[in-house]
Amino acid sequence: MRKLLLALAASTAALAFAASPSLAQDKTKACWIYVGPIGDFGYSYQHHQGLLDVEKHFGDKVETAYLESVPEGADTERALERFARSGCDIIFATSFGFMDPVQKVAAKFPDIKFEHATGFKRDHPNVSTYNSRFHEGRYVQGVIAAKMSKTGVAGYIASFPIPEVVMGINAFMLGAQSVNPDFKVKIVWANTWFDAGKEADAAKALLDQGVDIITQHTDSTAPLQVAAERGIKGFGQASDMIKFAPETQLTSIVDDWGPYYIERVQEVMDGTWKQSDVWGGMKAGHVKMAPYMNMPDDVKALAEATEKKIKDEGFNPFTGPVYKQDGTLWLEEGKVAPDGEVLGMNFYVKGVDGELPK
């Protein structure tokens, strides 16, 4: 019994020791939690590339840690707490569903900086949000899809009906409509971010029903691969997936989180970190397009011009006139949608069939 007590006391002491922030402060510790495995070769993979960029940039001035496949919900809180207690100076939570746990844990650890990707809640001064304007890339994809499709119908594999995904669908449609006003899109909600088999099944269902181009807002390479097998063109997601569809990938939206992560970690080192809400797009270099391939030159030229318009001329995909699905005017001619409204988008634009799941 005495031995046990001693052991307990020792371990408590060790814990207190580890939790004390005054020690081992010469290194800045940056931590990440991912919703998927870093091996998804999509969304979480790209965040992890950002971590690797941070390591490369700072060398041994920085210490990093990450947890992958963290479920959205109660487990998120545990993961965040664990990191907070293990001496992380800044924690990047990289999925929308981590939002509320981040606020909760941030309240308990006011000295630790929290960065939440794709969310909108900043309840405490030590919480920042950051996101990328992926929908800019989806607008370009829409333009390409409308040019390339013979049937005028695209298939869209969506994950969850959250604003992030809905704005992607809308931007895709607006891009497509700028080329072909009658363009249609068929949407399948997979209700998962990451299940290769299910995503493949969704792609097959879409192809069996006659779409001749597909895009996805789920994270695996499976849909593109299924399409490639049948010789159907498609778009990659989050990273350049050309290896999986060398003859059918048209382009891919590539998330580049590295620059943002390096900037924020630097600010923590300098003590200049402040709460912020960053929403960078093509212009900031957060969103890149993989090389335009497997398309005729005129389509490629149009895609490049569209990209340039967004990147260099500041064109916003949500520029009026934009009508809602039911035909009511949402955005007047020439007006640009304020970011706040886009970030809370919960309706389809005109031309999208079907009901948006609530």
Place this chain on the structure above:
Amino acid sequence: MLESVLITIATAATPLLIAAIGELVVERSGVLNLGVEGMMVMGAVTGFGVAVTTGSPWLGVLAAILVGAAFSLLFGFLTLSLVTNQVATGLALTLLGLGVSGMIGEAFIGMPGVKLGTISIPVLSEIPYVGRFLFAQDPLFYISIVLVAGVSYFLFFTRAGLTLRSVGDNHDSAHALGIRVIAIRYAAVAFGGACAGLAGAYLSLVYTPQWIENMTAGRGWIALALVVFASWRPWRVLAGAYLFGAVSIGQLHAQVIGVSIPSQFLTALPYLATVVVLVLISRNRRLTMVNTPACLGRPFVPAR
């Protein structure tokens, strides 16, 4: 159109079927191995790795079977020889498999895979509507059907099958009759592991020819549920797997057509269907008891 839907259903059902038929034999011998998910994912990563390195998908399949069996023997050693708790050990096997496969698989991330081609039988595969579905499939599809038939025959029409079932129903009596309970259970566990490995290989070599971490995505658990769903009868496993496949593919098609049912509900439908059938089946308690291995999950320690 109908035909391609059927083929998609078969693709979704086959891995479940293969894993479940293996687990059925394990449970018939009285052992509950909850590590199906872990063995499956190990099969997926080895199958992919070997196929990509050697360029031969068949070698990949073989390696997956061997690794699945070897991995299950770890479970066998712990639960049968050291008499650890089967539930806890099975769960540990799943966690271990997911972790180890992620580690092994790191080298294969982002690599396009090798696909096991289809075998089409001349003439028969040209039958309208069902020809391609029945006779122009990947080889593992045929194997899965042969497996069900084989297991059914083995369990109910051979002496060895009877012995295996007797071990599952009353290991003490079987032991008293001089049957080597532990040896038979080892064999059953290894068979289950081999099947789970094969099912994993199906995922990474046929379903989606690539390696992604956690690519089994819970299919091992569904396979486990299917065994109960089928009340430990091989042909019912086949029916269950195809029902599950049909509902999960059907809901995707319903979405594409534009049926206005909430997609969340449609996604839950296959699981709901499983529960409903389960309730219907277990209404007749006596019939359920007849098929349930009486010694399922109970450790066997021979009296000295």
